[in-house]
Amino acid sequence: MTPKYTGTKLQSVANGEAFKAIVIGNANVGKTRMTYLFVNNEIPPVTKQETIGVEYYGKTMVFGMLDKSTRQPVNKSMRVSFYDTAGQEKYDAITFSHYRKAMGALVCYSVSDRNSFEAVEKWIDAIQENAGPNCQIILVANKCDINRTEWSVSKEEGYAIATKYKL
DSSP states (O other): OOOOOOOOHHHHHHHHOOOOOOEEESTSSSHHHHHHHOOOSSSSOOOOOOSSEEEEEEEEEEEEEEEEEOOEEEEEEEEEEEEEEOOSSHHHHHHHTTTOSSEEEEEEEEETOOHHTTTTTHHHHHHHHHHHHTTTEEEEOOOSSOOOGGOOOOOHHHHHHHHHTTO
């Protein structure tokens, strides 16, 4: 989940600006659970309800990069702001406005939900339309820990769409 950003954008982020990442995909694919676990290092409470609109999470992370003047490796800390979006269409107007100025996007689908996989292209198009061309996209196949007999999306299909969009 480490952003693969180079150049001036990452440099400006490392100098104090927050790295904005959006987490998108259909409802019930595990976006909130995944984000909460990553940010808090613990499993979220079972009583967690569906996301309405957008939920915000933040985490300070350390990234290795090259110092511009010395060309030596240095560690820079930066704040990563995760915008966990609702997957239901009724919230699209709210969530699309949060795509602006996003530097990264995690497009999530559940391997047990064929419809969520088929919607991946819709989510990628929405990012490209609303976040801009510099937003780096990562495709996330979620719920891979369930029994393979419950999978409705194969690894090969995931690789194919990632290859199609050069993710």
